[in-house]
Amino acid sequence: MNKNNFNYTSQYWSVVQQDTEYQTPIFRLLKRKSRLPEENLEGDFYIIDAPDWINIIAITEDQQVILVEQFRHGIQEVTLEIPGGAIDGDEGPLIAAKRELLEETGYASEDWIKLGEVSSNAAILSNYTHLYLARNCRLQQEQNLDEHELIELHSYPVDKFLTLVREGVIHHSIVVAAVAHLLLNPELME
Amino acid sequence: MNKNNFNYTSQYWSVVQQDTEYQTPIFRLLKRKSRLPEENLEGDFYIIDAPDWINIIAITEDQQVILVEQFRHGIQEVTLEIPGGAIDGDEGPLIAAKRELLEETGYASEDWIKLGEVSSNAAILSNYTHLYLARNCRLQQEQNLDEHELIELHSYPVDKFLTLVREGVIHHSIVVAAVAHLLLNPELME
Numbered sequence: 001m002n003k004n005n006f007n008y009t010s011q012y013w014s015v016v017q018q019d020t021e022y023q024t025p026i027f028r029l030l031k032r033k034s035r036l037p038e039e040n041l042e043g044d045f046y047i048i049d050a051p052d053w054i055n056i057i058a059i060t061e062d063q064q065v066i067l068v069e070q071f072r073h074g075i076q077e078v079t080l081e082i083p084g085g086a087i088d089g090d091e092g093p094l095i096a097a098k099r100e101l102l103e104e105t106g107y108a109s110e111d112w113i114k115l116g117e118v119s120s121n122a123a124i125l126s127n128y129t130h131l132y133l134a135r136n137c138r139l140q141q142e143q144n145l146d147e148h149e150l151i152e153l154h155s156y157p158v159d160k161f162l163t164l165v166r167e168g169v170i171h172h173s174i175v176v177a178a179v180a181h182l183l184l185n186p187e188l189m190e
Numbered sequence: 191m192n193k194n195n196f197n198y199t200s201q202y203w204s205v206v207q208q209d210t211e212y213q214t215p216i217f218r219l220l221k222r223k224s225r226l227p228e229e230n231l232e233g234d235f236y237i238i239d240a241p242d243w244i245n246i247i248a249i250t251e252d253q254q255v256i257l258v259e260q261f262r263h264g265i266q267e268v269t270l271e272i273p274g275g276a277i278d279g280d281e282g283p284l285i286a287a288k289r290e291l292l293e294e295t296g297y298a299s300e301d302w303i304k305l306g307e308v309s310s311n312a313a314i315l316s317n318y319t320h321l322y323l324a325r326n327c328r329l330q331q332e333q334n335l336d337e338h339e340l341i342e343l344h345s346y347p348v349d350k351f352l353t354l355v356r357e358g359v360i361h362h363s364i365v366v367a368a369v370a371h372l373l374l375n376p377e378l379m380e
Contacts (some may be wrong), residue, residue: 003350006258006270007343008268010260010262010340010342013266018235021212024236026236027236036261036340039340043364046214046215048264070196071202071203072201073203073235074237074311075269075314076202076352076354078200078202079197079309116356118361119267119363121310121362121364122269122310123362124217124263125264125265126265129197130263145346150201166371168306171309171312171318172308172309173308173363174311174367176367176370180367180369183374184352184355184356
């Protein structure tokens with residue numbers, strides 16, 4: 001990721017104080033008092049702090065994209081997405097991606113490529129999401145889901161997968177961001 | 191958006207109780223106790239509730255994409271993004287997009303196209319982001335920024351904009367999602 005590979009002219013705010021206002025099992029809410037002395041500015045900013053996430057465009061040996069259907073509590077809707085989840089402790093993003101793919105779908109791959117990395121939401125989230133492409137996936141075991149996870153599996157050819165994104169059926173922003181990186185690296189699909 | 195235009199088989203959880211745990215100026219933290227009786231499941235889920243957001247791929251008459259550089263408190267970094275923001279009250283997404291483009295950049299357009307709509311983060315955010323393409327933008331006035339907003343403007347040809355995304359210089363997930371919808375609708379750039 002080259003997020004700093006640009007000649008920015010903006011000034012950096014300094015954190016004066018940071019407090020954890022609320023802790024949940026998957027993120028904590030921070031209140032940051034920050035200051036930009038050069039502009040005589042100070043303010044309180046509220047940040048959702050979470051570990052980095054990963055997601056995976058997983059494609060089987062016969063060129064089917066593996067999709068997960070599940071109820072999402074944020075929007076109170078059932079969604080169709082690519083597999084993904086949070087990095088667990090210090091396992092690192094690739095290990096997390098392999099683990100989540102296996103747990104959510106039962107598939108494994110020996111052909112992993114990093115598609116890119118995005119800030120999950122630079123304004124209010126502290127973390128990044130690591131985007132992977134897993135090619136030549138093979139079914140290895142049964143699903144092994146977390147508590148409260150109920151996931152139905154689907155698979156579609158790549159063209160149909162892209163149509164589902166274009167039509168808004170697949171609409172999670174970070175999933176759609178992974179698709180942008182796939183489209184910007186067409187050589188990976190050859 | 192056709193987010194429900196798919197034959198889902200998953201069951202919907204029901205909200206048993208919902209409490210606002212914390213209120214900030216731009217979102218509130220909800221605790222939802224939800225239940226799935228068919229599976230004998232119940233749990234507490236934490237949701238960030240915010241108004242819908244908009245962002246805009248704005249292209250000038252001479253085919254330059256207008257980009258905004260600013261400090262982002264979530265990741266404590268300066269970023270390069272497309273213009274965007276939150277819908278204000280009941281103004282609606284297109285009005286919000288026109289307002290934010292004008293405020294952040296001073297540009298206006300009479301040629302707006304809806305690129306798509308994404309869930310900002312279906313798992314933990316309640317809201318959606320409306321993605322627009324504004325073509326033939328013309329400079330109309332000076333920037334008119336909110337308190338704490340300091341925005342530097344840049345503009346690049348479309349090819350260079352896409353390279354900045356591919357290389358990870360532009361990395362906000364919802365900005366990258368807008369790029370996916372642009373790439374999936376190439377006829378809009380002709």
